Amino acid sequence: MVATYDGIIVGAGVMGANTALQLASAGLTRLLMLEKAPGVGFGSTGKSSAIFRQTYSHYETCLMARESLQIIRNWQDFTGLKSTRADFRNSGVVFLLSQEGRAVEEVLSIHRRAGVISEVLDAQARARLMPDFSFCSAYLDLDAEAHECQEGLTAIYEPEGGFADPVGTTEDLLEVARGLGVELRFKARVTQVLQSGGRVSGVEVEQDGNLETVHAPLVINCAGPWAMGLNELAGVPLAERIVPIRAQKLAKRHPERLRAPLPVVNDLINGINIRPDATGTQIFMSSFREHHSHEEVPDPDHYNDWADAPFREEVLTLAHHRIPTFQARGEITSYAGLYTVNLEDNHPVIDETELQGFFILCGFSGHGFKLSPVVGMLIAQKVLGQWGRGKTDVPLNFFDRNRDPLRSFWSGFFT
Numbered sequence: 001m002v003a004t005y006d007g008i009i010v011g012a013g014v015m016g017a018n019t020a021l022q023l024a025s026a027g028l029t030r031l032l033m034l035e036k037a038p039g040v041g042f043g044s045t046g047k048s049s050a051i052f053r054q055t056y057s058h059y060e061t062c063l064m065a066r067e068s069l070q071i072i073r074n075w076q077d078f079t080g081l082k083s084t085r086a087d088f089r090n091s092g093v094v095f096l097l098s099q100e101g102r103a104v105e106e107v108l109s110i111h112r113r114a115g116v117i118s119e120v121l122d123a124q125a126r127a128r129l130m131p132d133f134s135f136c137s138a139y140l141d142l143d144a145e146a147h148e149c150q151e152g153l154t155a156i157y158e159p160e161g162g163f164a165d166p167v168g169t170t171e172d173l174l175e176v177a178r179g180l181g182v183e184l185r186f187k188a189r190v191t192q193v194l195q196s197g198g199r200v201s202g203v204e205v206e207q208d209g210n211l212e213t214v215h216a217p218l219v220i221n222c223a224g225p226w227a228m229g230l231n232e233l234a235g236v237p238l239a240e241r242i243v244p245i246r247a248q249k250l251a252k253r254h255p256e257r258l259r260a261p262l263p264v265v266n267d268l269i270n271g272i273n274i275r276p277d278a279t280g281t282q283i284f285m286s287s288f289r290e291h292h293s294h295e296e297v298p299d300p301d302h303y304n305d306w307a308d309a310p311f312r313e314e315v316l317t318l319a320h321h322r323i324p325t326f327q328a329r330g331e332i333t334s335y336a337g338l339y340t341v342n343l344e345d346n347h348p349v350i351d352e353t354e355l356q357g358f359f360i361l362c363g364f365s366g367h368g369f370k371l372s373p374v375v376g377m378l379i380a381q382k383v384l385g386q387w388g389r390g391k392t393d394v395p396l397n398f399f400d401r402n403r404d405p406l407r408s409f410w411s412g413f414f415t
């Protein structure tokens, strides 16, 4: 007999998990989640820095980040779990910009409108919060013969921000969803999307060497870097070009003489991000410099998941410039994961496709983790016309496909 469900979710990363929780909370409990990996965190989610920052170029994305941050800050209330694994750390988040100007004014005005708590740090506050940092405002050109540090930097501080454990957060969500009746199968790869009369009718799934057909009038594509491939299988490729991009990371012990706990630091002058780890012993580093942000990966199942030597050298040098006691030499760990980037405008698509009942949510670049709680709410409203757990003020159609591109006023980062 062919199994029949109310809905099927493909992928058990953080998007699939939030989607399952929201749909089940809204009453759609005969849900099946199919995950090709043997566990949680084998896609983008497992490699995520899981940073919650709220500085964005659009009111809507800023609002989305603020609402999601309030959820992770009140995680036990939201999930209803007595013991959780998300481990949110309220380290605070700092943005370093080269000077005052339009970007700073725009950021602060969007923050005020969306209700984000933030401030521009004066020199004293900056030194108090980040005593180990250099506040040089000059771009460090690694090909130049010399570098002269300059004054004049602006620091925007979000005291409520921080970071979580990406896999733990996803496991919490899945625990809640399963408690509501959702069935989750690992090592279950969707190999076909079935349709009849212009509507989706189910999927074909391969598990333990067997092929099985499962019927459902609703299929949600939460396949992250594999999502465009799944849409092609369904015969509904998106007009937007959304591609997996390799994102490299480093982790290294920080100096014992660091004088204060690190906040998350987004250094927009030199294009690096610095994040502490939960144990307080390591620094994670990544880059959003232009030449590190465009490496397309044709097959998300095969890519180099370690950082390259030139990347390591460059990012360690930039981190040392920002934290002078941080030595660029010594043992480091490196890895690489996949962002899924919408090359049109860097924003995701959250919408029903041309195939009725077949939805896609993908293209979250390096933002998806923090936005995912609200993404789940938007999907419940789009699919069922009702809220599941909590509700959002973010407009439902903001991430529709075929929209006019949403332009960031700070290319490459805020969005």
Ligand SMILES: Cc1cc2nc3c(=O)[nH]c(=O)nc-3n(C[C@H](O)[C@H](O)[C@H](O)COP(=O)(O)OP(=O)(O)OC[C@H]3O[C@@H](n4cnc5c(N)ncnc54)[C@H](O)[C@@H]3O)c2cc1C
Pocket: 010, 011, 012, 013, 014, 015, 016, 034, 035, 036, 037, 041, 042, 043, 044, 045, 046, 047, 048, 049, 050, 051, 052, 188, 189, 190, 191, 222, 223, 224, 225, 226, 227, 230, 247, 248, 249, 336, 337, 338, 339, 361, 362, 364, 365, 366, 367, 368, 369, 370, 371
């Ligand atoms: C290095 C890195 C750092 C990041 N840092 C941040 C950050 O600091 N803050 C932030 O907000 N975001 C960050 N992100 C982005 C964020 O992690 C992603 O946007 C988010 O995890 C995407 O989740 P997802 O569920 O869509 O994708 P995934 O986690 O990739 O989940 C998709 C799942 O679908 C499964 N799947 C695919 N195809 C099939 C199939 N045919 N059948 C069954 N299962 C299938 C995959 O196995 C996978 O588990 C970062 C990402 C990376 C890579």
